[in-house]
Amino acid sequence: MNRRYQVPLDDLNTFHIHALAESMIYLTNLEECKALFADQNLLEEIHFIGGGSNILLTEDIKGLTVLNQLKGKSVIHETDDEVHVKFMSGENWHECVLWCVENNLGGIENLSLIPGTIGAAPIQNIGAYGVELKDVFVTLEAIDVNTGAVHVFSNAECEFGYRDSIFKHKVKGQYFILSVTLSLSKQHVCHTEYGMIAEELQKMGVEKPDIRSVSDAVIKIRSSKLPNPDHIGNAGSFFKNPIVTQEHFQSLKIHYPDLPSYPVEEGIKVPAAWLIEHSGPSSNQSWKGYRRGDCGVHERQALVLVNYGEASGKEILELSTRIITSVQQRFNILLEREVNVW
Ligand code: FAD
Ligand code: NAP
Secondary structure, X not given: XXXXXXXXXXXXXXXXXXXXXXXXXXXXOHHHHHHHHHOHHHHOOEEEEOOXXXXXXXXXXXXXXXXXXXXXXXXXXXXXXXXXXXXXXXXXXXXXXXXXXXXXXXXXXXXXXXXXXXXXXXOOOOEEOOEEHHHOEEEEEEEEOOOOOEEXXXXXXXXXXXXXXXXXXXXOOOEEEEEEEEEEEOOOOOXXXXXXXXXXXXXXXXXXXXXXXXXHHHHHHHHHHOOOOOOOEEOOOOEOOOEEOHHHHHHHHHHOOOOOOEEEOOEEEXXXXXXXXXXXXXXXXXXXXXXXXXXXXOOOOOXXXXXXXXXXXXXXXXXXXXXXXXXXXXXXXXXXXXXXXX
């Protein structure tokens, strides 16, 4: 097993925050996995990193950090309509989406260009453009870090919610996800009604969308709207979009008639980006484009906090707290961080 000490994490988190891992193991196969979790001495303090695109490092990581590099995919079930593919958890999510498109398997094309690994996708039930992981999820295999036993979680057992799952709450830190099996469709239904997809397809001259053109459209939109972490450190949306009650929403509408809204099962979803844009460090300023030192709020995406160079995780966390406070004071809405703070 490849083990190193005092490993700089700057290039292993998309915020590009400087921090050290006290010790790190690069996990590349199942034998190493079994050996690792059989050795109880290793399990005192353990952290998992995939692509590092949903973490904020506020200090050096003590104990053992496991970098997931488990690769492989296999078809485990096939009918005339669908194919179940088992992906090893260290596979890159976007490369798997492209592989599906290439092999004419539909279902995750709207989730193109999301950074990170397959294994982290269930943790927050990744979602974009009206599709969530749970829509295609069949099962996952995970190792219980306390016992070394492998457990298979069904869709229901994962308790998926909006950017949420059991792995963020009840069993947080207890399991290492080994593989994820998805049900992909041979009979495609394209979801083009969300956001700018239909408009982008029109611009591309596509009359009959297929999974490839939808994937291409999503890639184009995302590349034009979102800051590339290779150029400016960020972890995508820092906060979740809050869901408020109908009464709360109606009272806000009186003062803020332009407030956008999307009815969902649990209530009314309002875009966190709008709330952040319409509050700020002082009453006549907006957070959008705010910068102090090397940390700030992206100038085109108020939901994305950025590291322009040497910002520390603590500075970004402090900025996020100021944003939460000002949004709460103005709208009486408590924003929740989507990014995992370490
Ligand atoms: P990491 O950041 O490495 O880890 C995230 C959490 O999962 C950590 O707590 C980690 O310990 C845990 N974890 C990772 N792997 C395992 C494992 N194998 N077993 C157990 N625990 C594990 N998210 C969306 O939902 N939709 C989007 O559209 C989206 N767009 C993004 C755009 C940008 C530019 C960026 C930077 C991020 C975006 N994200 C989005 C967030 C992020 O890409 C996803 O949450 C992704 O699934 C994180 O994968 P990762 O491998 O980088 O996870
Ligand atoms: P957008 O299209 O400008 O829309 C703004 C917000 O309004 C989105 O966050 C979305 O919520 C919501 N919304 C828009 N149309 C909707 C509809 N028809 N029904 C319900 N909700 C709707 O958003 P964007 O910032 O460009 O992002 C596009 C998609 O990529 C979104 O789904 C977003 O979640 C996803 N994304 C996620 C991250 C991340 O890190 N989590 C980063 C970038 C983009 P939802 O977020 O609930 O979809």
